[in-house]
Amino acid sequence: MICYALIIYSGFDSVLSAGIIGTAASFLPELNKQSAYLKKMPPAIYCGVFVGMSSAVIVPSVGFILAAGILAGVIYILSKNIFLGMGGKLGTMAFGGVLLVSLINWLL
Amino acid sequence: MMDYVIIIITGMAGATLTFYVSDQLKQGRVRASALLSLLVSLFFHFFPELLSDFLTKSIPIVFIGSSFIGMVSSSAKASYLRLAVAGCLFSIIYLNRDQFFDGYGGALGALAFISLLTSMNLSEALSKNGNLSAGITLIKKMFTKSES
Numbered sequence: 001m002i003c004y005a006l007i008i009y010s011g012f013d014s015v016l017s018a019g020i021i022g023t024a025a026s027f028l029p030e031l032n033k034q035s036a037y038l039k040k041m042p043p044a045i046y047c048g049v050f051v052g053m054s055s056a057v058i059v060p061s062v063g064f065i066l067a068a069g070i071l072a073g074v075i076y077i078l079s080k081n082i083f084l085g086m087g088g089k090l091g092t093m094a095f096g097g098v099l100l101v102s103l104i105n106w107l108l
Numbered sequence: 109m110m111d112y113v114i115i116i117i118t119g120m121a122g123a124t125l126t127f128y129v130s131d132q133l134k135q136g137r138v139r140a141s142a143l144l145s146l147l148v149s150l151f152f153h154f155f156p157e158l159l160s161d162f163l164t165k166s167i168p169i170v171f172i173g174s175s176f177i178g179m180v181s182s183s184a185k186a187s188y189l190r191l192a193v194a195g196c197l198f199s200i201i202y203l204n205r206d207q208f209f210d211g212y213g214g215a216l217g218a219l220a221f222i223s224l225l226t227s228m229n230l231s232e233a234l235s236k237n238g239n240l241s242a243g244i245t246l247i248k249k250m251f252t253k254s255e256s
Contacts, residue, residue: 015149015168022142026135042138050214072214088176088224091217098214 014053021049043090047076050094064101072097111162112203118167119174119199123191126178137179145172166202173216174198177224194220194227 012020025045029038051069075093122144130140149168156164174195201219 013149013153013168015145015172016153018172019142019146019149022138023146026139026142042136046138046142050217053214053216088179088217088219088221090179091173091176091214092221093217094214095218096214 018049018053021052022046025049044073044076047072047090047094050091051097054098064105067104068094068097068101070097071100111160114163115166115170115203116196116199118170119195119197119202120192121195122171122174123177123195123198124188126175127180127188127191128178130179141172141175141179145175148172169216170199170202173202173220176217176220180224190227190231191224193230194224197226198223 022042022045025042028041028045032038048069051072052065054065054068072094075096076090079089079093126137126140126144129135129144130137133140135143145168148171152158152164152168158164159167177191177194177198180191198220201223202216205219
């Protein structure tokens, strides 16, 4: 959602917004190096950033982004042990979330 | 034509640089991808007139997409050559993609995933123990026998 907001309200392009939030998220584990929870946050946040990179043409509202982000998160949890270490997996999950919400939106 | 070559080089650079930063410089996959993509997009944000409109728009997108390829873990038998091939494949797919993917978040990641899987499976198939390379060797022998 932060990525989407950056794109819409600050005028940054999608790559710049994703880079800013992804870089910031990658420093989260430094806040508490003992925390296993914080270590797992950057990939999940980066996955959400990809959802937020959707253009306003595809994503008509913030609720859409929220739903797509939640779905992408569910897919992320369900696919934890599939294609371990493969690049592009996070983006594919984000794409799946956005696509599913688009489909539901179109059906409704 | 030159634009396409630059895009392909960008794809290869994105994949290999991200893997280098995450694996050799031990910065982590997310930081490597995000930081490098941020630097590239900032460069074109401040110098939009340096290259053509097409390249100014496409290079950051291709770079971040191919950086997803570079986010592969080192335990997944990734080599720089495989990543460069995957990056090149990604650039070609990106240049020829259908308009369907435009605007969808994560579409770049999906394309990167497809490119990486294709590259890794291709290299496994062409490896010394693969059936494909054995078949190619057999065909070569048939032709060399028929010539002699």
